[in-house]
Amino acid sequence: MYTDDSLVLHTDAYQINMIYTYWKQGIDQKPVVFEAYFRNMPFDNGYVIFTGLERMVKALEGLHFSQDDLDYLRSLNLYEEDFLTYLKNWQLTATIRAAYEGEVMFNHEPIVQVDGPLVDAQLLETLILNIINFQTLISTKAARIASVTNGQPLLEFGTRRAQELDAALWGTRAAFIGGFDATSNVRAGKLFHIPISGTHAHALVQAYQSDYEAFKAYASTHHDVVFLVDTFDTLKSGVPNAIKVAKEFGDKINFQGVRIDSGDMAYLSKKVRAMLDEAGFTDAKIYASNDLDENTILNLKIQGAKIDVWGIGTKLITAYDQPALGAVYKMVSIDGQDTIKLSNNVAKISTPGKKQIWRITDKKDGKSEGDYLTYADENPNDLQSLHMFDPNHPVISKEVTDFVATPILHDIFVAGQLVYDLPDIFAIKDYAKNSLANLWDEYKRILNPETYPVDLSQSLYDAKTKLIHDIRQDIKEMPKQ
């Protein structure tokens, strides 16, 4: 019952219901463009690290309605048989563009663009959003954490606390891309080639009812050992016994250090550091874990904690302080005409038209000046000088010269065919690192970052303004009922 290799029904019922209407009314093949974007920066961060592309590609490649899917839909007694035959023959024919995985992105920018028949675009909404909303959130949280550790190793420990299997697996992949160095999840190591790493749990010490016996047993079966020292008493038993065993076994175990998992970690780590140094283990590392995140880590650093390696689970893998990215997927064009979703809330008004995002980079220092959204057929590189203005406050503007404009959206599927070679995870991680490096530090601080400019081209701005005006005018002129 639970073996299900078809993802096409991983969607909301309303998508199938709308497709049924489109098909009955003969508009299912109308050309449309939908774009996925989010409105608010998660964690009040200054950027996100986009992840989810690989999973999206794997999910969309060969997507089809299986016999089981069709049998299930038939059992609902909602759709006529011809519609089920239509679904059976459905194949992806849309062109799908997306940012590369690991790209630094901002609110109101299309991350994924589906350009094709209405049926395809409608069918994919839920699946695409489900994937990118979660993964992007976790890679962004990971990047925030990595931004406060100054290159110290970061271990992902969250599988036991994650929102189930998929979240643990794809979450740890996202964390690795966002800046983590290793994971405790062995399956993620196997599937994604993420380095795996780990210490041991309190159970090992409890199994022997003694720090000394447990560490000895572990040392006699392992190399590169890290002892967990807080099972009974960190300073009086855990650390002294770790030192004792490390001395007894010497080079045989390549003693790496100790892990602290409770108590006042600033106080304890300083004491533990002194004890290890005193015993001659100046290279031994102190690992810390216990509900850590970027805020506790920063605070521990302010207190002078002597922690070298950070193990982080719950608050990373569940995106504890912001459980959803909130990306939406809106129709921006139909039959070649721009379309818009209006709202009384300005932030909720979509930007019409099939777009491209251009990252405007200063030729002199290679840093990003801002992003510039244009119609897909505009190219700012044709211009000598770019007038960049805040679309909410057009008087706030600057002229940019000596720039390079780099397109951010790339063809992934063209007419339903995959045209993109998925890079390996290390290349994606490097891409994220480089993408972040091109961003000024002001956008990267974890508290109150500057808002990165995401501007509209003049033609996009004019078209949006006109469309809003025209629709409001039409509504005003509608006869009263």
Ligand SMILES: Nc1ncnc2c1ncn2[C@@H]1O[C@H](COP(=O)(O)OP(=O)(O)OP(=O)(O)O)[C@@H](O)[C@H]1O
């Ligand atoms: N010096 C410190 N400054 C700020 N926060 C700290 C410091 N030391 C530990 N913490 C954090 O405070 C929280 C303490 O949580 P909690 O009271 O549940 O832990 P504990 O009682 O030490 O251990 P546990 O309940 O896991 O046995 C954790 O999030 C931990 O990371």
Ligand SMILES: O=P(O)(O)OC[C@H]1O[C@H](OP(=O)(O)OP(=O)(O)O)[C@H](O)[C@@H]1O
């Ligand atoms: O604290 P997190 O960031 O989620 O990191 C993962 C936690 O998982 C383990 O705890 P365990 O399940 O053994 O429970 P514990 O909290 O009692 O140590 C480990 O000791 C960490 O504390």
Ligand SMILES: O=C(O)c1cccnc1
């Ligand atoms: O290896 C560890 O130390 C570890 C792994 C998962 C969760 N907590 C700790």
